[in-house]
Amino acid sequence: xxxxxxxxxxxxxxxxxxxxxxxxxxxxxxxxxxxxxxxxxxxxxxxxxxxxxxxxxxxxxxxxxxxxxxxxxxxxxxxxxxxxxxxxxxxxxxxxxxxxxxxxxxxxxxxxxxxxxxxxxxxxxxxxxxxxxxxxxxxxxxxxxxxxxxxxxxxxxxxxxxxxxxxxxxxxxxxxxxxxxxxxxxxxxxxxxxxxxxxxxxxxxxxxxxxxxxxxxxxxxxxxxxxxxxxxxxxxxxxxxxxxxxxxxxxxxxxxxxxxxxxxxxxxxxxxxxxxxxxxxxxxxxxxxxxxxxxxx
Numbered sequence: 001x002x003x004x005x006x007x008x009x010x011x012x013x014x015x016x017x018x019x020x021x022x023x024x025x026x027x028x029x030x031x032x033x034x035x036x037x038x039x040x041x042x043x044x045x046x047x048x049x050x051x052x053x054x055x056x057x058x059x060x061x062x063x064x065x066x067x068x069x070x071x072x073x074x075x076x077x078x079x080x081x082x083x084x085x086x087x088x089x090x091x092x093x094x095x096x097x098x099x100x101x102x103x104x105x106x107x108x109x110x111x112x113x114x115x116x117x118x119x120x121x122x123x124x125x126x127x128x129x130x131x132x133x134x135x136x137x138x139x140x141x142x143x144x145x146x147x148x149x150x151x152x153x154x155x156x157x158x159x160x161x162x163x164x165x166x167x168x169x170x171x172x173x174x175x176x177x178x179x180x181x182x183x184x185x186x187x188x189x190x191x192x193x194x195x196x197x198x199x200x201x202x203x204x205x206x207x208x209x210x211x212x213x214x215x216x217x218x219x220x221x222x223x224x225x226x227x228x229x230x231x232x233x234x235x236x237x238x239x240x241x242x243x244x245x246x247x248x249x250x251x252x253x254x255x256x257x258x259x260x261x262x263x264x265x266x267x268x269x270x271x272x273x274x275x276x277x278x279x280x281x282x283x284x285x286x287x288x289x290x291x292x293x294x295x296x297x
Contacts, residue, residue, distance in 0.1 A: 031071035055097040185213035190241040238269035
């Protein structure tokens with residue numbers, strides 16, 4: 001597969017592991033922990049095996065095992081020590097590192113093995129909040145530093161989406177008798193839906209009735225619900241769209257739509273800070289994160 005990343009620069013290793021390139025070089029020189037190869041133009045590069053070894057080293061070192069001691073371990077001992085540590089103290093850290101490897105290697109089996117191991121210790125809710133969210137935050141940083149390709153992000157995002165959908169489906173009989181309906185959607189041309197899908201899961205877990213409309217929905221598609229006599233609460237999540245120069249107009253359109261409708265509207269995301277100065281209808285509620293919203297629902 002052409003998109004598999006086989007070689008990493010030292011800057012890639014820094015971005016993925018969180019260890020400064022200067023420190024990695026010291027570990028190489030002083031302890032011979034990694035042995036980078038060199039290209040024909042004498043540029044240093046690292047393999048997948050180097051990346052995995054570095055992540056294991058970092059996990060041990062972050063749990064108070066000195067580099068001098070780690071350097072004396074064979075590769076087999078390093079792997080065994082990492083696995084043993086993961087079972088007793090650092091399951092989350094070990095899992096996040098393994099998810100990074102599965103992403104870069106397009107390894108679905110590794111992803112599922114990590115997930116199944118987590119399920120032995122945690123609920124899906126705990127897995128998402130304690131492992132998937134920190135991991136996705138790391139993915140965002142890797143994206144910003146140009147360490148991964150769109151294919152990597154799409155691959156891992158789709159696997160996480162599958163787990164959310166499977167666990168939501170298990171709750172299909174959990175819906176209580178309630179008059180309120182939550183209608184969840186993303187703004188037009190917005191495709192980043194993991195957060196909204198998870199929110200849908202949390203609402204269904206609470207027994208709420210939801211209608212999930214998904215990605216890239218024009219506001220005029222909500223007319224059916226606006227005309228309904230039912231109690232409706234719209235929820236949208238803002239990641240990329242609308243762009244900063246369009247966001248005020250977007251919320252002014254929402255305000256016209258919601259004011260005097262008897263419906264409520266919730267918007268989530270850091271972008272909402274850009275419209276808090278507007279004189280919006282009291283039926284419009286703004287929250288920076290899904291966690292903030294879940295505290296008041």
